[in-house]
Amino acid sequence: MKVYFCGSIRGGRDDVALYRRIVEKLQSYGTVLTEHVSSTELSDRGEDASAAGDKFIHDRDVDWLRQSDVVVAEVTQPSLGVGYELGRVVDMKKKTLCMFRPLSGRVLSAMIRGADDGERFVVRDYSEDEVENVLEEFFNTLKRS
Numbered sequence: 001m002k003v004y005f006c007g008s009i010r011g012g013r014d015d016v017a018l019y020r021r022i023v024e025k026l027q028s029y030g031t032v033l034t035e036h037v038s039s040t041e042l043s044d045r046g047e048d049a050s051a052a053g054d055k056f057i058h059d060r061d062v063d064w065l066r067q068s069d070v071v072v073a074e075v076t077q078p079s080l081g082v083g084y085e086l087g088r089v090v091d092m093k094k095k096t097l098c099m100f101r102p103l104s105g106r107v108l109s110a111m112i113r114g115a116d117d118g119e120r121f122v123v124r125d126y127s128e129d130e131v132e133n134v135l136e137e138f139f140n141t142l143k144r145s
């Protein structure tokens, strides 16, 4: 199974330790195409600051999104890139889990929460200690569908 993980990069790296935990868990289910998103070596400058780099990143990531079987996004730290990826994914009709931590004090964008259809695109509120359980639940429902 190919998994695409979305997490904030230029939107801010505050949650990178959590991204690491998510990616480690996801790797027990399949190949994570975007493992770099969880790298502590990646700063909020992104992978490459050059203009050609940005086109490469965009085209590669959209291609990976197309290839993926399932998409998991941590959406607590607002990120234009993650929002864009999720918009594309809705059109691609991929099975998607968005994970949000209300204890952050933030309110999730209506364009993400409002896209929840209870089936293909699901938004799940959680707290940090529940990360692994939330992912287990999600992948168990995938097996059943």
Ligand SMILES: O=c1[nH]c(=O)n([C@H]2C[C@H](O)[C@@H](COP(=O)(O)O)O2)cc1CO
Binding pocket: 005, 006, 007, 008, 009, 010, 011, 012, 034, 037, 045, 046, 047, 048, 057, 061, 078, 079, 080, 081, 082, 085
């Ligand atoms: O260097 C990068 N590499 C990369 O793969 N991305 C993708 C994957 C992330 O899920 C998402 C993060 O977007 P943003 O940088 O706007 O927070 O975009 C984004 C950047 C930088 O924008």
